[in-house]
Amino acid sequence: xxxxxxxxxxxxxxxxxxxxxxxxxxxxxxxxxxxxxxxxxxxxxxxxxxxxxxxxxxxxxxxxxxxxxxxxxxxxxxxxxxxxxxxxxxxxxxxxxxxxxxxxxxxxxxxxxxxxxxxxxxxxxxxxxxxxxxxxxxxxxxxxxxxxxxxxxxxxxxxxxxxxxxxxxxxxxxxxxxxxxxxxxxxxxxxxxxxxxxxxxxxxxxxxxx
Amino acid sequence: xxxxxxxxxxxxxxxxxxxxxxxxxxxxxxxxxxxxxxxxxxxxxxxxxxxxxxxxxxxxxxxxxxxxxxxxxxxxxxxxxxxxxxxxxxxxxxxxxxxxxxxxxxxxxxxxxxxxxx
Numbered sequence: 346x347x348x349x350x351x352x353x354x355x356x357x358x359x360x361x362x363x364x365x366x367x368x369x370x371x372x373x374x375x376x377x378x379x380x381x382x383x384x385x386x387x388x389x390x391x392x393x394x395x396x397x398x399x400x401x402x403x404x405x406x407x408x409x410x411x412x413x414x415x416x417x418x419x420x421x422x423x424x425x426x427x428x429x430x431x432x433x434x435x436x437x438x439x440x441x442x443x444x445x446x447x448x449x450x451x452x453x454x455x456x457x458x459x460x461x462x463x464x465x466x467x468x469x470x471x472x473x474x475x476x477x478x479x480x481x482x483x484x485x486x487x488x489x490x491x492x493x494x495x496x497x498x499x500x501x502x503x504x505x506x507x508x509x510x511x512x513x514x515x516x517x518x519x520x521x522x523x524x525x526x527x528x529x530x531x532x533x534x535x536x537x538x539x540x541x542x543x544x545x546x547x548x549x550x551x552x553x554x555x
Numbered sequence: 556x557x558x559x560x561x562x563x564x565x566x567x568x569x570x571x572x573x574x575x576x577x578x579x580x581x582x583x584x585x586x587x588x589x590x591x592x593x594x595x596x597x598x599x600x601x602x603x604x605x606x607x608x609x610x611x612x613x614x615x616x617x618x619x620x621x622x623x624x625x626x627x628x629x630x631x632x633x634x635x636x637x638x639x640x641x642x643x644x645x646x647x648x649x650x651x652x653x654x655x656x657x658x659x660x661x662x663x664x665x666x667x668x669x670x671x672x673x
Contacts (some may be wrong), residue, residue: 374641384642388649395653403664423597430593434586437632441579531634538633542625549621553600554614 383532387539394543397495398550405551407488409455417552418472425468426548429503432461433541440534443527451530452517458537459510462503469500492551499547502540509533585631592624 372378405413439454473493474529481489511531522529599608599617608616630636635643661667 363572365607374639376639376642381642381645384645385649388646391650391653392656395657399657399660402661402666403647419600427593429592430589431586433628433632434622436581437582438579441582535633538628541632544627545621545624549596549617553596553617 357523370374377528379532380528380535381543383535387535390543393397393430394495394498394546397491397498398546401491401495401551404487404491407486410486410489411476411479413492413551414490416476416479416481418475418521419552420509421468421472422548422552423470425465426544428461428468429465429541429544432465433538434435435461436534436537439533440527443522443524446524448522451522452514455514455530457509459507459514461508462507462537466500466503466507469496495547495551499543501503502543506533506537509536565597589624589627592620596620605648 372381374381374449435454436456439451439458442450442454476489481492483490483493510533513522513530596617598605599613603609603613629646635646
């Protein structure tokens with residue numbers, strides 16, 4: 346059996362009453378409004394990223410400046426993609442940990458997810474810097490504008506996710522994230538996984554499809 | 556309440572679930588499958604003459620691999636496979652709407668016609 350680690354008395358007390366908090370939600374759907382709202386938000390995000398990806402497809406052939414084939418570093422981006430993919434694993438393990446009442450593993454996996462996300466962002470900053478030095482500024486061509494806008498928007502989403510993860514970690518360390526509030530972690534996890542699946546699409550459509 | 560990571564998370568501690576969530580081992584195996592698919596994607600770049608995706612088949616192959624990865628993350632990691640159907644309907648409605656709108660837009664710009672991007 347996994348060992349549950351409690352660092353705060355308040356968490357222990359809150360968890361003692363956890364089962365009563367996990368009954369079916371008193372809504373028409375039986376799902377909490379927060380979780381349903383997050384799913385609807387993610388559905389609307391499909392339209393946002395759909396627009397940005399479509400714009401990129403329309404503008405991917407530049408009239409001047411460097412072309413995608415000349416400037417992309419596929420091995421480097423593949424490594425970044427792998428890092429973000431593995432952050433989805435650590436995120437789901439964090440959700441699993443709090444649902445089992447294991448606060449120690451929750452903190453470990455949440456911190457690991459934030460670290461992997463930060464690694465991905467560092468890689469993106471490096472990639473942007475290299476591209477800029479090779480002559481691909483934001484206004485260089487229609488391709489560069491579409492590329493930086495799409496990947497930049499995704500980077501902002503990852504950064505917001507990291508902030509949410511750090512907030513969860515802070516709450517957990519302060520003893521304000523008991524087991525019966527596991528849905529909070531799950532909702533942050535949904536956002537994080539969505540950011541990952543958007544990158545799955547960007548990696549294939551933007552970087553790999555010739 | 557604490558349970559071993561070898562056990563599934565029971566539905567009575569989950570929000571809106573109709574099935575028990577996976578054991579952690581299943582999540583790790585899922586991540587390995589995703590990593591393997593990503594490796595195949597990278598191979599399409601590294602070995603463009605491989606028979607499976609030679610002769611203009613690279614785009615369909617990449618789109619299929621992308622869709623499989625998307626579905627696996629949504630179903631297993633985001634728990635759509637285990638939660639109530641309404642969440643699947645809500646999410647995929649937005650996704651299908653987005654795809655339909657933007658494919659129509661790409662058609663308007665004749666992006667699928669030869670020579671349209673020059």
